[in-house]
Amino acid sequence: MHIPVFERGIIPPDPVAPDSLKGIPRQKTNPSRWQGDNWQDFVRDLQSRGVTVCEGRADCSVFMTDAGGVAYSLPHGVVRPNSAEDISKVLRAAQAHRVPVTTRGGGLTTEGESVAFGGLLLDMSSMNRVLEINSDAMTVRTQAGIFWHQLAEILRRDNLDYLSAPLNLTASVGGTLGVGGIDVNSPRLGCSADQAVVLQVVTPTGDIVNCSERENPDLMERVLFGYGQFGVITEATLKIRKFTPITIQYFYYSSLRTAIEDLQFIAREDASDYSGILTILDRAITLLVAFDSDEREREFNTRWKRSLRGHGEAGFGLRMAGHYTMHPWRIKEAAYIIGRRFKLFPEFWRPEFMHHGKIIDRTVVFSRAVWKFWGGPQMVIPDLSSKAEKFVEAVERGNAVCRKYFRHYTLYCVGIKLRGRLPRYEMSCIPPDASDIAYGCEFEPMLRGTNYSRDYLQSFKNEIYDIGVDMGLSYYRFGGMMKGYIRRAMGDELVDKHLAMKKAADPAMVLNAEVIF
Amino acid sequence: MSHTRKGRARALQGGATIEDIAASVDACLLCGSCEPVCPEGIGIASMNMEQRSKLNKLRTNYPPWYPKPSGINTRIKDNALHNSIILIAGEYPGFDIKAHSNVIKLLGGNKKVSLAADDGRDIAGLLEAGLPVSQDRIDNFIRPLRHADKLVVPEGLLHVPLRKWLSGKKVIGIGEALLSSAHIRKALGPEDLYIIECRGYHSDYERLVKFYDRLRKETGCQTNLDLQRIAIPTGASSLQAKKDVEAAGCLEQARWIIRGRSMKRIVVEDIADLDVFQRVADVPVIHISQFSGDNS
Structure with missing residues (x-):
């Protein structure tokens, strides 16, 4: 089927059944939702910066739902980043072209939070390396796309363990820190997010920033439990402990x-x-x-x-x-x-x-x-x-x-x-x-x-x-x-306060935009 | 982009064709580790072989590591073997006729154990590639085996089909066969890293996880089992590795298996792992058939 190209801003006739729409102006059913605008420009922009966008049916379908299995949708394309720099390029381009970006680790959300309703999906599972184990400071520095189970495998070789993590083998570190993370030792050790010492974050505008309770503490406080609204966690330094049977x-x-x-x-x-x-x-x-x-x-x-x-x-x-x-x-x-x-x-x-x-x-x-x-x-x-x-x-x-x-x-x-x-x-x-x-x-x-x-x-x-x-x-x-x-x-007051912070951090409202606001 | 098994299922559900995920289907090393951990109990490895089979019907260009898709119909004349145990092992570097003799001796000697002339290597290759195997070839392969009670099969990929073709026969790997002897088990100790052959192990996981757990507790040896008690594969037996062991990721996997471990020897069940570990480890690597049972 030939679909004619129309100038931007012109509403074209429906290409499927133009006769049935005679006299009826074509309107977007949900104008607030992104409709695919600027996608091609966005992809070209990323390709020119050396970032590969996979747009094939097979690549996108992998991510069509989450663990909840109730929300279904496809992204326009998928990027499997190799570094924080890749993510920075993605988010800078997303801001420029106003293309929504959804991040995904293990995809264990149940309400469709990690399902992309169009736009770009960042598959963080490609960033899954442990970067450093410091058994003196009892910390591990890891890329955030790693699953907790993979992290446990690596720590165990040194008879070490993480503190607390969800009881699920395919939850990712970054995704968990973004929502909290609860274990059966949380009554004693708190949430997984509270075990984070230092984070490397790519902000919605593409800046790569380190944060901790001393360095950029405001960002740290926004990103932890932040449901992915204020940045993509790319690296995390976490507290660890000696492994013990129970x-x-x-x-x-x-x-x-x-x-x-x-x-x-x-x-x-x-x-x-x-x-x-x-x-x-x-x-x-x-x-x-x-x-x-x-x-x-x-x-x-x-x-x-x-x-x-x-x-x-x-x-x-x-x-x-x-x-x-x-x-x-x-x-x-x-x-x-x-x-x-x-x-x-x-x-x-x-x-x-x-x-x-x-x-x-x-x-x-x-x-x-x-x-x-x-x-x-x-x-x-x-x-x-x-x-x-x-x-x-x-x-x-x-x-x-x-x-x-x-x-x-x-x-x-x-x-x-x-x-x-x-x-x-x-x-x-x-x-x-x-x-x-x-x-x-x-x-x-x-x-x-x-x-x-x-x-x-x-x-x-x-x-x-x-x-x-x-x-x-x-x-x-x-x-x-x-x-x-x-x-x-x-309450409106609290939500509006966070919405204002989100708009300030993410002017085009592109990062995980469908999750909260 | 490569996909996990679940990813492939999702892709197909989402409208992708088998050709769309061909690279991913071809990349699988068929170690079988996905099956025991599948919460839905799906026979994933066999599904992958079926997908390769479907793919083969659609394509004309095969990956370079594929066995020839036609013209293979090896016919090795073999009389029926009447001993209760049959060893189905072909000759490989490091696992030659002398090693076979040693294994037969360890398993009880020539009166109890026979060596099959046909090791079914070509069948394993065709199954792995999802290519058709003629019934005639299968019949030729299994005919001499019908009187045995137990088949000792180093090639793990043949365990599931042999259980199907010769129902009622006990099909075990060479590791389990030899380690059933207390003499052999005594040869293992805490300074040994014992590498379990993955395909056979995962094909009978519920039974073998207990077997190797007892071995570990009795001897103190280390193994290539991960925290889920899945055998970490090198993939050395795969068709891909036979073409290019490095490109198949076998050396990287072997490095991961030995990382952070303190050991003085590596003992492998799968003869293909011998070369892989010799290339990455600085300790002696031996095949389990090299145990003599009394001086190891």
């Missing part, structure tokens, strides 16, 4: 409230090195407590263990048997819980990951379990984050929503140690009223074996997000398709 203890509850209160007690008392709650529905609630050293475990056993109200597995099994004997019409639920337990728990005790009763490579063990038992082509994981005092209510209300929508689901709760009131926490997953330790809960339906419509899943997510609006909470994920909640949850 021991785990499990406590079982039938009450969400009791389990959460005990989780908060452990976090408040700093009684363990790792803690979190994983549930099977709201019937079998497991509080996981783990330790880096025998000394810490001994101290826990001596000082705090007796205060916990959870049961051992045998005791809990007997209580469950009693409960379901009294409620025989729920026998299917009992069968599901038992089946789930027998499938899931052995994954945590696989002999190849155990040594002298301790789990080695906990990241792998947990991440494999997450992929195997909670993963899938579509990851629907709305979440809420709250200060300690509101957390039980938030989880109980979210749990009621899960019950309403799904037969099978799980909740994952964890604490997040805060470093005071840092500017980086403003308009982030950290709730505005939290101090010392914040708490987060993910609500995850088990989707396998049942086909739910996109509307049904979205309705479920909306009901969870509405709880956040109602209670004044925050969310780990508040970008992408749920950005409509930002003003409701955080």
